[in-house]
């Protein structure tokens with residue numbers, strides 16, 4: 316088929332669902348633009364330590380996709396970019412992208428000389444702010460594209476010139492400005508995914524107040540060798556291994572005051588993380604406080620295996636409050652054990668809040684007429700004429716479903732063009 320401008324497909328969001336949609340469409344012969352807000356592709360999966368069902372590191376799956384992109388000239392990637400405007404109709408859509416300056420061009424070899432010359436530090440967004448990095452930084456060690464970023468505050472600082480001169484490859488360009496790019500496309504896949512529910516809104520759980528109350532996404536980074544502790548699961552208050560760990564399920568989920576829905580994934584994520592703790596600290600006692608356990612299909616076996624572990628205790632009951640121990644530096648969970656109908660106070664060293672997944676579209680909607688449900692997820696796969704939704708922008712799902720959904724959305728986007 317001859318390719319014209321309007322036979323191109325735009326994919327917004329470079330997580331598992333968007334990556335899949337872009338690659339599948341390109342491999343079917345369509346020119347594809349992949350637009351990603353972060354300086355790297357991979358989405359939230361890139362931040363996991365391991366992922367089920369196989370419990371392998373995320374780069375097993377991501378690298379295969381990056382190779383497919385590298386080998387396919389039909390995929391054009393824009394990082395640090397967002398869609399500002401969409402107009403037109405199915406088969407003939409005009410899109411305006413806003414591109415934020417990276418201040419580093421394609422000549423970068425990721426040698427790190429700029430970071431060596433830089434003294435300014437920033438919070439590390441990849442590790443959810445648990446450590447600090449230089450303001451000239453590689454987003455993470457496996458980043459795609461493997462290219463440094465200069466923080467805008469560094470680019471404007473007195474230090475910028477010395478950092479630029481430290482680069483042996485003339486890869487730093489401090490004159491880069493925000494710019495707009497317009498594209499003509501036939502159809503669009505929207506796959507902007509999710510963000511963790513803001514745990515500071517859970518005012519009885521002490522997140523932000525007690526350093527040993529962390530969230531499930533932070534636990535993924537703590538367990539990872541590329542994380543803030545090089546993979547050591549420790550208490551953030553004192554760097555010591557925890558002797559007791561509590562996972563608090565439905566932290567803000569299935570709750571009218573926060574996220575009224577179930578994110579489906581967090582039960583499995585906590586069981587996975589309980590196993591991270593068991594592997595590192597075999598004597599650590601683990602509690603999982605739950606309302607109901609959600610484990611579907613083959614993952615029921617994983618639940619049974621975890622439940623059979625003598626050091627992992629499942630307690631049915633919602634945690635009401637987390638406070639600091641009166642004597643000592645631990646935490647105390649107040650919970651009603653619904654099986655024994657007793658109120659319990661359980662002291663632990665580390666608490667992991669299993670917060671849910673909130674769609675990014677709840678805060679950054681598609682700049683076009685698109686139907687949403689009450690929670691901000693795009694209400695149907697066909698989001699509009701020529702616009703299709705995939706992955707966690709539609710509903711909370713795991714990686715496997717995101718890949719299936721990305722493939723389905725690519726097919727719909729292709730059909731959209733074929734109809735014209």
Ligand SMILES: Cc1cc2nc3c(=O)[nH]c(=O)nc-3n(C[C@H](O)[C@H](O)[C@H](O)COP(=O)(O)OP(=O)(O)OC[C@H]3O[C@@H](n4cnc5c(N)ncnc54)[C@H](O)[C@@H]3O)c2cc1C
Pocket residue numbers: 327328329330331332333350351352353356357358359360363365366367368396397398506507508509510531532535580581584587670671672675679705706707708712713714715717
């Ligand atoms: C604690 C935890 C552990 C998990 N562990 C597992 C596991 O072991 N196995 C499993 O199968 N699933 C797991 N999941 C679920 C998994 O993270 C999701 O299935 C996956 O992230 C969905 O991919 P996605 O592409 O839909 O969304 P995302 O991963 O969120 O990707 C969306 C992408 O879009 C980008 N984006 C956002 N807004 C914009 C914008 N306006 N413009 C451009 N780009 C934008 C984002 O930067 C991101 O790169 C876990 C979830 C949690 C909470």
Ligand code: SF4
Pocket residue numbers: 419422423424425426427428429430463481482483484485486487
């Ligand atoms: S910008 Fe230059 S100095 Fe910094 S990592 Fe890239 S090539 Fe090396």
